[in-house]
Amino acid sequence: MPVSGDDATRTFVLASRASALAQIQTNIVLDALRAAFPARAFDTSFMSTQGDKNQAQALYILGGKSLWTKELEVALLDGTVDMLVHSLKDVPTTLPPGCVLGAILEREDPVDSLVVKQGLEVDGKAVLALEDLPHGAVVGTSSVRRVAQLKRKFPHLVFKDVRGNLNTRLAKLDDPAGPYAALILAKAGLVRLGFGGRVTADLAAPTLYHAVGQGALGVEVRADDAAALALCRALTHEPTLWRCAAERACLRVLEGGCSVPVGVDSALDGPTLSITGTITAIDGTLHVQHELAERVGSVEDAEALGAKLARVLVETGGREILDAVAVDRASRGAAEDKTEAEVHKIEAAMQSAV
Numbered sequence: 001m002p003v004s005g006d007d008a009t010r011t012f013v014l015a016s017r018a019s020a021l022a023q024i025q026t027n028i029v030l031d032a033l034r035a036a037f038p039a040r041a042f043d044t045s046f047m048s049t050q051g052d053k054n055q056a057q058a059l060y061i062l063g064g065k066s067l068w069t070k071e072l073e074v075a076l077l078d079g080t081v082d083m084l085v086h087s088l089k090d091v092p093t094t095l096p097p098g099c100v101l102g103a104i105l106e107r108e109d110p111v112d113s114l115v116v117k118q119g120l121e122v123d124g125k126a127v128l129a130l131e132d133l134p135h136g137a138v139v140g141t142s143s144v145r146r147v148a149q150l151k152r153k154f155p156h157l158v159f160k161d162v163r164g165n166l167n168t169r170l171a172k173l174d175d176p177a178g179p180y181a182a183l184i185l186a187k188a189g190l191v192r193l194g195f196g197g198r199v200t201a202d203l204a205a206p207t208l209y210h211a212v213g214q215g216a217l218g219v220e221v222r223a224d225d226a227a228a229l230a231l232c233r234a235l236t237h238e239p240t241l242w243r244c245a246a247e248r249a250c251l252r253v254l255e256g257g258c259s260v261p262v263g264v265d266s267a268l269d270g271p272t273l274s275i276t277g278t279i280t281a282i283d284g285t286l287h288v289q290h291e292l293a294e295r296v297g298s299v300e301d302a303e304a305l306g307a308k309l310a311r312v313l314v315e316t317g318g319r320e321i322l323d324a325v326a327v328d329r330a331s332r333g334a335a336e337d338k339t340e341a342e343v344h345k346i347e348a349a350m351q352s353a354v
């Protein structure tokens, strides 16, 4: 029985996946709620996604679009939990009916970082940048956005998938017999997990435009849960909200998720919001980029700016790039076409992802 009303004894249950990063992020939100509302009760629930057969079936029927968040949303909507804590970049730009983003917390540095294999030297010198890596050196990342942009700027490097949670990935990197010279990872995740010391260099724009929403935490609640929404309002960091609203509106118009080669960079300078958007072909050959800046006075203004940016990108060559990405994906098999066994495999992979 969903409990959406408010009484002083209500316990708000925060939930996320059970990965180390997800748990740390949930605890960040928990600490913020306890600090702001010392008289209220909060609890956490960490959901392992070794989903039972019914859940796997449900995921299959729902399609592969938002596997990251679907299972948690089922628990949110049925009232088992009250607040879902996500890395905002993993949250689809359109939420299911009945779910809303109640809070967006202050963003960590959204840049991607270069992490070089421990002790790696080239010509007797430590590697401090992608430029220092020799022809054919293998860089690990599973993100099409990172591969597309970096192939274009560093054609001498080879990009290779790397899977597993952060510890596993770093172990694969440092394995003397392993193929990787370096990895590209979101700085925010490294810092939150206590691996900030492994960052060799930040790859900020214009070297690499980060993912929409990267570095920010989002809290998803039931749209009709006025009490949870009121608590969330106290956690929201307005400058992060405006920047992320613009970034997400841009991606929403481009109809992409985290698996399209779309990069952004945004800044709020007084009332002026500026946002750069990029779309890059998977092989790095084509690239469109545009920057808009406007005075904004509301989240709606920020969203309008992001949507306008998307239209400019589409009209200046972005449409052709995105269509080519869609064709490429279809040829590799759409998520909707996957068998239940394949969905299980995807789930297991996500479970181990950071």
Ligand SMILES: NCc1[nH]cc(CCC(=O)O)c1CC(=O)O
Pocket: 087, 088, 089, 090, 184, 185, 186, 187, 188, 189, 190, 213, 214, 215, 216, 353, 354
């Ligand atoms: N897609 C995985 C993911 N989702 C959120 C983060 C890191 C935290 C963040 O970007 O907010 C990561 C890891 C990475 O991309 O290196």
